[in-house]
Amino acid sequence: MDSTLFIVGVIGNIVSVLVFVSPIKTFCRIVKGGSTEEFEPSPYVFTLLNALLWLYYGLTKPDGFLVATVNGFGAVMEVIYVILFIVYAVDHDTRIRTARLAAAVDIASFGVVFLITTFAISELSLRIMVIGMICMCLNIVMYGSPLAATIPNGIGFVLGTIQLIIYAIYKIRASQSSNEITDDTSQASAPLVLSDTV
Structure with a gap:
């Protein structure tokens, strides 16, 4: 049973890595053109928050190695995307708006979740459950956001x-x-x- 779960987890990681590298073509176009054109930064900013929270969940959970590794990779990729988006923003206002959005969402929101779950919830199983619920809710919002x-x-x-x-x-x-x-x-x-x- 454990080997089956591990194999399914590895397959999930492979699919997740493909999801995290899928914007590479877009960012090659951005770098080549020297502009973000009509692209919006919010999907990359929120995906970074999602990856950071899942990374935190994987590090908190005793058997969360697969979750932590793939989301660690995803967090690194999303940081690169956000930095490229800021560097190649169409104008100064877009650059500032993107940096503020990233600071508010990725640094402040993650910081609040990290501080509250680390210091306010002492029981490990409850902490894992709360972090997992937050991650699931963010997943639903993130993948449902194209409906907006x-x-x-x-x-x-x-x-x-x-x-x-x-x-x-x-x-x-x-x-x-x-x-x-x-x-x-x-x-x-x-x-x-x-x-x-x-």
């Missing part, structure tokens, strides 16, 4: 659909009204025939 981009698109889709429906209704009613006006006009403009029998 679809919400405005979804709202735009709904509003666009409503506009098309209103336009179609208006066009149908406008054409019916013009047909009625045409019928009334054709009857009103019919030639007046006077009879000679008066």
Whole structure:
């Protein structure tokens, strides 16, 4: 049973390493172009926090070697990505905003979790459970964050659909009204025939 868990863990680590190295193509493009272009820093900043917290979890848990190693690698990769993002930011404001975001999320948030779980929770099993719950919640938020981009698109889709429906209704009613006006006009403009029998 232990060997099966270890093998599954190694397979999970391989997949995780592939996830952590997947942005390399993007960052080659950034370095080659000398600009971050339209890319956003937040996925890399939050992935760094995620990797740091899972690293902390793996180091805290007695049998968390596989979790610690892969997330240690991930943390190093994400630090490189964030630094490259700051260096190649489009402008000074983006550079400052990215540095502040990284400081607030990666340093402050991780620091708060580390201090609270280390000094406020003395029981190891409870500490491991709390860190694990925080990591799971962050995973859900991190991997669900692309939905934030679809919400405005979804709202735009709904509003666009409503506009098309209103336009179609208006066009149908406008054409019916013009047909009625045409019928009334054709009857009103019919030639007046006077009879000679008066």
